[in-house]
Amino acid sequence: MAPSKSESAYRLLHERITEGTFSPGYRLVLGTIAAELGCSVVPVREAIRRLEAEGLVTFERNVGATVAAADTTLYLHTMQTLAIIEGAATALSAPFIDENQLAAARAINQAMSDLLVDFNAPRFTQLNNEFHQVLYRNCPNPHILELVHRGWDRLAVMRSSSFTHIPGRARESVKEHAGLLDLIEAKAPAAQIEQAARAHRTTTLNAYLAAASLPASPL
Amino acid sequence: MAPSKSESAYRLLHERITEGTFSPGYRLVLGTIAAELGCSVVPVREAIRRLEAEGLVTFERNVGATVAAADTTLYLHTMQTLAIIEGAATALSAPFIDENQLAAARAINQAMSDLLVDFNAPRFTQLNNEFHQVLYRNCPNPHILELVHRGWDRLAVMRSSSFTHIPGRARESVKEHAGLLDLIEAKAPAAQIEQAARAHRTTTLNAYLAAASLPASPL
DNA sequence: GTGTATGAAATCGTATACGATCCAGTGTGA
DNA sequence: TCACACTGGATCGTATACGATTTCATACAC
Numbered sequence: 001m002a003p004s005k006s007e008s009a010y011r012l013l014h015e016r017i018t019e020g021t022f023s024p025g026y027r028l029v030l031g032t033i034a035a036e037l038g039c040s041v042v043p044v045r046e047a048i049r050r051l052e053a054e055g056l057v058t059f060e061r062n063v064g065a066t067v068a069a070a071d072t073t074l075y076l077h078t079m080q081t082l083a084i085i086e087g088a089a090t091a092l093s094a095p096f097i098d099e100n101q102l103a104a105a106r107a108i109n110q111a112m113s114d115l116l117v118d119f120n121a122p123r124f125t126q127l128n129n130e131f132h133q134v135l136y137r138n139c140p141n142p143h144i145l146e147l148v149h150r151g152w153d154r155l156a157v158m159r160s161s162s163f164t165h166i167p168g169r170a171r172e173s174v175k176e177h178a179g180l181l182d183l184i185e186a187k188a189p190a191a192q193i194e195q196a197a198r199a200h201r202t203t204t205l206n207a208y209l210a211a212a213s214l215p216a217s218p219l
Numbered sequence: 220m221a222p223s224k225s226e227s228a229y230r231l232l233h234e235r236i237t238e239g240t241f242s243p244g245y246r247l248v249l250g251t252i253a254a255e256l257g258c259s260v261v262p263v264r265e266a267i268r269r270l271e272a273e274g275l276v277t278f279e280r281n282v283g284a285t286v287a288a289a290d291t292t293l294y295l296h297t298m299q300t301l302a303i304i305e306g307a308a309t310a311l312s313a314p315f316i317d318e319n320q321l322a323a324a325r326a327i328n329q330a331m332s333d334l335l336v337d338f339n340a341p342r343f344t345q346l347n348n349e350f351h352q353v354l355y356r357n358c359p360n361p362h363i364l365e366l367v368h369r370g371w372d373r374l375a376v377m378r379s380s381s382f383t384h385i386p387g388r389a390r391e392s393v394k395e396h397a398g399l400l401d402l403i404e405a406k407a408p409a410a411q412i413e414q415a416a417r418a419h420r421t422t423t424l425n426a427y428l429a430a431a432s433l434p435a436s437p438l
Numbered sequence: 439g440t441g442t443a444t445g446a447a448a449t450c451g452t453a454t455a456c457g458a459t460c461c462a463g464t465g466t467g468a
Numbered sequence: 469t470c471a472c473a474c475t476g477g478a479t480c481g482t483a484t485a486c487g488a489t490t491t492c493a494t495a496c497a498c
Contacts, residue, residue: 042481050268091438141299
């Protein structure tokens with residue numbers, strides 16, 4: 001069956017926001033979006049409220065909705081949250097990763113490694129996303145999986161605007177990926193995998209925190 | 220300013236669902252709720268979609284909304300998620316807990332201890348909630364705090380229906396609380412507090428898992 | 439020049455209305 | 469008896485309409 005109009009509106013807006021077409025601060029006017037979609041404002045409202053619940057949009061009464069702002073603090077909090085959730089997701093997922101998936105992850109990481117000589121940030125980011133998805137995809141707890149996705153979405157919104165890559169981090173990142181894969185392949189204890197996956201993200205987080213003269217994350 | 224009608228509807232439904240007035244499976248009919256609130260269906264729809272995004276309600280197209288079902292698997296997944304998030308929230312909160320808060324937490328735990336002789340499950344649950352709130356309330360990361368609240372809400376929905384207390388667990392619980400408070404007071408490392416807070420919840424989770432002949436949580 | 443009042447335009451919030459869809463109960467034929 | 473088509477009622481999905489609120493530009497007073 002054709003998706004409902006509110007569903008279509010949701011998907012369109014979600015895509016535009018995470019892809020960066022609508023960047024943080026962009027004003028989402030009900031009437032305008034409704035006109036573009038060829039529907040009335042009611043389904044658009046619903047879609048926007050959904051996006052609000054996911055943290056991609058902020059909504060103010062009688063004023064309207066804007067794509068969530070990307071201030072540094074929020075970004076860092078989101079990263080910290082994702083470090084925790086994704087670490088757990090990866091650890092829980094590990095026992096269910098089969099050889100094909102492991103091989104796929106190694107291939108992606110190799111591609112990332114190859115990219116280091118002629119660096120291309122968007123491509124690198126994309127491969128990085130794919131890599132991590134393979135690692136947490138098998139997590140048997142759907143709530144955790146959902147939280148991971150929401151975390152990635154939030155980061156995507158903000159990254160599309162203004163957060164720069166840290167020099168030298170790409171190379172480290174590839175190494176850490178390899179280490180993670182080794183742990184998974186060796187069927188290391190869950191706690192150890194969790195710790196490694198979390199640290200992988202926390203390292204980046206702490207680099208940003210240091211750049212902002214803030215103390216490192218205690219976790 | 221008076222809250223918007225959609226806000227009122229949201230609050231009413233949220234309360235009724237988490238308090239257990241509307242138990243899992245209860246059918247939320249737009250027209251009925253609208254009539255009760257003295258408003259039209261539009262704001263009610265919005266409220267229900269919000270509850271859906273929070274996982275308290277399931278919504279099916281052209282069919283309607285029901286309070287989220289409470290099957291065992293879901294319940295256990297929610298507990299596992301909360302163990303992880305709340306553990307982190309407690310650890311991050313710890314450095315910001317002042318002496319008054321610590322004293323309040325000790326008082327609550329003492330009340331729980333006193334309750335052991337003449338056990339009263341609802342009262343015990345309530346004190347337990349208050350205790351944990353004091354412990355994670357100061358978490359400086361608002362995303363994590365929000366996730367903790369959502370987790371508690373989800374658990375509240377399901378608990379109000381059918382999950383029974385585990386014999387002897389209350390006494391253990393009080394002891395674990397005391398241990399946690401000691402760690403916080405001693406300004407133990409964040410990782411250690413996280414571990415203890417998580418374990419406190421995981422122990423209960425594993426008891427349920429064992430009762431359902433399922434393997435223990437690896438985290 | 440600064441600050442405040444004012445009015446119009448833009449936008450939101452919600453009621454109402456009606457077509458679309460689902461569901462349950464009934465009747466028919468094999 | 470069972471499977472299946474049919475129908476009426478309940479409920480949902482969304483368009484439209486209009487009052488309420490905010491915002492911003494303009495004009496005026498000091």
